[in-house]
């Protein structure tokens with residue numbers, strides 16, 4: 001077991017000012033992998049002071065200079081792909097194939113996308129008798145979750161640095177090791193001291209101290225709605241900018257005439273990947289009432305391909321969930337569904353056979369789910385798909401829009417035109433049309449309770465900029 005006592009602050013690894021630590025578990029074996037400091041409010045003070053001290057000089061660098069640093073950072077991510085994937089397998093339990101392609105591959109693609117955007121971005125604009133400068137927002141607090149631990153770090157830190165901001169990162173308690181690896185890559189890229197800082201720690205202590213710190217100008221948060229609300233309140237009081245990515249309960253709507261087998265099979269894969277721990281997952285499948293039984297049968301067959309197992313084994317497609325707490329939460333939702341009248345078509349709350357250790361959950365398909373049920377309203381964050389029947393298109397739209405969330409979704413129809421017409425009426429930030437694939441430069445973020453602001457692409461960069469107008 002590795003015992004780390006240090007955090008990356010002001011360009012160096014420094015011991016935490018506190019004495020508490022956080023044990024990092026391997027969710028597949030329940031063994032302790034490592035420990036990291038539980039950073040204190042004083043650690044956060046030191047990190048914010050370092051970021052503040054570096055902010056003016058970094059903000060004044062030419063975009064070409066930042067591009068050179070970020071190119072080295074991208075190269076570091078590329079060189080460490082297998083180490084990144086291995087770390088995410090160990091601390092999150094993502095299967096190695098998925099961890100390599102997505103958990104390590106996506107951050108690299110996102111970093112590359114910001115090199116392209118930065119190279120072509122116009123930081124000044126003539127508006128009438130004014131020149132408008134896009135200036136950095138200042139010191140950024142980045143608070144990230146554990147489900148795509150490196151992606152969520154890169155999707156905040158890289159555009160923030162590209163914009164000329166300095167950053168203090170507080171990663172999730174469950175996955176601090178890939179965050180430490182990222183800090184090492186930043187260090188090797190030679191970024192000036194204080195431009196990027198890492199404080200590990202628990203949310204209620206280090207996270208809260210960072211979100212409320214008077215030295216922070218902008219808080220970029222991804223995680224639960226409950227914590228997002230707290231952060232928005234604190235940030236509002238401090239007149240700080242805030243960007244919130246708070247998860248979802250996304251609907252995948254199969255319209256009459258669509259390829260049902262493909263739509264349902266893709267949906268099952270979408271929900272099972274990363275053990276269902278994806279904020280944009282299509283956790284509600286909406287199908288026409290007269291195709292309902294057929295859809296459930298297709299889903300059950302597709303789910304059988306996701307056999308829970310060792311995430312380090314190449315053939316595994318479904319690993320454990322991240323923690324005992326998360327497993328209890330997911331099982332609790334399955335039990336609630338049954339109590340409220342849903343039917344377990346496959347899976348269930350019982351532990352999977354033959355897996356005595358590890359935080360495993362059976363891949364579960366819930367049938368006879370109705371829109372008001374808890375599992376049709378709340379984010380479960382586990383390998384659980386709810387299937388709902390609708391009468392007609394208006395009913396499908398009412399169900400799709402009938403939650404507090406609005407992050408993502410899917411629409412399948414006989415042609416793209418019909419699907420687009422439906423998607424335009426959905427209250428959600430992203431919709432995949434007939435299986436359209438994820439686009440790492442399209443704006444990502446929520447309508448309604450799914451959050452405030454957008455990540456990725458040009459929109460993601462602009463979250464970290466503020467305009468200044470000079471008149472002539």
Ligand code: NAD
Nearest residue numbers: 144145171172203204207208223224227246247279379381
């Ligand atoms: P969380 O919101 O508690 O944690 C996310 C991050 O916020 C972590 O870094 C955490 O340390 C930090 N944090 C916690 N309390 C804080 C506070 N008071 N002030 C500042 N920062 C704080 O999420 P969780 O407990 O890890 O997961 C709970 C649920 O949230 C999940 O089951 C899931 O439904 C949802 N979730 C959503 C996403 C997403 O991508 N939108 C990601 C992870 C979790």
